[in-house]
Amino acid sequence: MAAISTLAIRHDRSSGDAEFVLHWRDPDKVASGGNLYQVMPVGMFQPSHDAPWNEANDFDLWHSLVRELSEELLGSTEDYGSSQRPIDYEAWEFNKTLQHAREQGTLRVYWLGLGMDPLTFVTDMLTVAVFDADLFDQTFQRLVTTNDEGHRVEFEDGTGRAAGIPFRADHVMRLTHDEPMQPAGAALLHLAWKNRVVLLG
Numbered sequence: 184m185a186a187i188s189t190l191a192i193r194h195d196r197s198s199g200d201a202e203f204v205l206h207w208r209d210p211d212k213v214a215s216g217g218n219l220y221q222v223m224p225v226g227m228f229q230p231s232h233d234a235p236w237n238e239a240n241d242f243d244l245w246h247s248l249v250r251e252l253s254e255e256l257l258g259s260t261e262d263y264g265s266s267q268r269p270i271d272y273e274a275w276e277f278n279k280t281l282q283h284a285r286e287q288g289t290l291r292v293y294w295l296g297l298g299m300d301p302l303t304f305v306t307d308m309l310t311v312a313v314f315d316a317d318l319f320d321q322t323f324q325r326l327v328t329t330n331d332e333g334h335r336v337e338f339e340d341g342t343g344r345a346a347g348i349p350f351r352a353d354h355v356m357r358l359t360h361d362e363p364m365q366p367a368g369a370a371l372l373h374l375a376w377k378n379r380v381v382l383l384g
Contacts, residue, residue, distance in 0.1 A: 209332065224251035
């Protein structure tokens with residue numbers, strides 16, 4: 184089984200500040216990984232429906248990432264109507280917005296590696312999506328607090344507007360060494376911090 188684990192980072196180029204979205208997996212809602220922190224979005228690398236026309240259309244890293252961003256950060260439905268016809272990614276406004284942002288450089292997506300969870304044997308593709316702050320704020324105006332698998336971990340920064348956890352050494356160290364975090368998320372956060380100059384450059 185293969186999954187895509189993505190660290191979504193909001194980066195303010197003017198101030199240099201960055202924050203990442205963190206998820207707590209509710210044991211009452213998930214079959215595995217309950218009571219653990221995890222990056223978000225995360226999802227199995229699979230078609231949106233088992234209809235045969237979805238295989239070629241959906242087995243694409245970018246398409247999978249876009250679906251997971253929509254589902255986990257915006258709380259969108261997982262029913263794309265693909266039991267009847269393939270998803271038209273070119274016409275999907277959310278995908279068009281993000282694809283345009285990639286072309287303009289306001290969204291940068293990176294592949295950091297591949298790992299295997301020693302307990303579940305799930306293979307995780309470790310990716311990072313770095314959004315310019317304006318793009319993130321506009322795209323995720325309806326950023327959800329809870330979803331079907333748990334809730335987003337909120338950080339009190341005194342403004343009430345924090346989207347996630349500050350991408351700083353102290354938070355990375357705490358989450359990867361002291362807190363109960365899924366192995367894929369811990370590995371991804373560690374690798375992202377190690378390569379932060381490239382990711383935020």
